Amino acid sequence: DQQVKQNSPSLSVQEGRISILNCDYTNSMFDYFLWYKKYPAEGPTFLISISSIKDKNEDGRFTVFLNKSAKHLSLHIVPSQPGDSAVYFCAASANNNNDMRFGAGTRLTVKP
Amino acid sequence: EAGVAQSPRYKIIEKRQSVAFWCNPISGHATLYWYQQILGQGPKLLIQFQNNGVVDDSQLPKDRFSAERLKGVDSTLKIQPAKLEDSAVYLCASSLSTGTTGELFFGEGSRLTVL
Numbered sequence: 001d002q003q004v005k006q007n008s009p010s011l012s013v014q015e016g017r018i019s020i021l022n023c024d025y026t027n028s029m030f031d032y033f034l035w036y037k038k039y040p041a042e043g044p045t046f047l048i049s050i051s052s053i054k055d056k057n058e059d060g061r062f063t064v065f066l067n068k069s070a071k072h073l074s075l076h077i078v079p080s081q082p083g084d085s086a087v088y089f090c091a092a093s094a095n096n097n098n099d100m101r102f103g104a105g106t107r108l109t110v111k112p
Numbered sequence: 113e114a115g116v117a118q119s120p121r122y123k124i125i126e127k128r129q130s131v132a133f134w135c136n137p138i139s140g141h142a143t144l145y146w147y148q149q150i151l152g153q154g155p156k157l158l159i160q161f162q163n164n165g166v167v168d169d170s171q172l173p174k175d176r177f178s179a180e181r182l183k184g185v186d187s188t189l190k191i192q193p194a195k196l197e198d199s200a201v202y203l204c205a206s207s208l209s210t211g212t213t214g215e216l217f218f219g220e221g222s223r224l225t226v227l
Contacts, residue, residue: 004154034215043116043203043218044155089154099168100216102147102154 003027004092006103014111019077021106023090026071030092030101035064035075038087038105047088048075080110114138116219118204124225130192133222137185137206143167145216146179146189147203155203161187194226 005024013019021035031052036044050057050064050073057064063076077084090103117136125131137144142163147155158177159169163184172179176195181187191198201223205216 006154009152036218041220043205043220045218046215049215091154099157099160102156104152104154 004090004101004103006090006106008106010107012109013080015082016079019080019108021075021088023073023103024071025092029094032093033066033073034091036089036091044089082110082112084108085110116204116206116217118219118222120222122223125194126227127196128193131194131224133189133202135187135204135219138217141206141208143207144181144187145205149201149203196226199224199226
């Protein structure tokens with residue numbers, strides 16, 4: 001059961017432009033959402049999170065937006081840098097991290 | 113601070129053989145997770161421990177997979193006998209405790225190839 005979906009397997013953007021990664025979920029019980037970043041041959045690393053009581057969380061170049069009515073969240077990276085090239089996973093959980101569900105990931109390529 | 117340690121990094125076995133993976137979480141982290149990541153998919157939770165007790169193993173194929181966390185620190189995940197579809201990266205993660213911020217710290221993973 002794919003409760004968390006990332007429908008774009010890949011995204012390519014030019015350095016300095018905005019990267020927008022999208023994520024949809026189906027389980028209305030999810031109350032905490034996270035983005036993880038993964039480089040090849042490494043484990044995922046936490047990037048940014050948002051609670052369902054908020055609709056936006058910002059951390060430097062990274063901003064996550066949550067639209068609960070649409071069950072949609074997005075990650076904005078501005079400005080994009082070549083070092084941002086990685087696979088980005090969206091994750092969601094209910095009751096904190098008892099059962100965190102991941103999307104399939106979006107491979108971001110930032111071209112110099 | 114040392115991260116989550118996993119071994120071996122790579123393992124190639126033939127179907128019907130057995131394999132074991134080891135994980136040492138971040139010191140002080142009470143919660144430990146094993147995830148399976150098949151190529152092209154997101155990580156899927158296999159089992160979650162809180163200290164040495166199992167919190168969730170609903171997605172663990174118990175006919176062939178087993179995991180333990182004796183003494184509430186290190187953990188091992190075993191597959192016996194392995195099938196072709198078990199080829200995946202097995203990720204171990206830890207967090208301070210169930211019920212905190214939800215951030216998991218992942219190890220580098222153990223890549224299993226079943227021939």
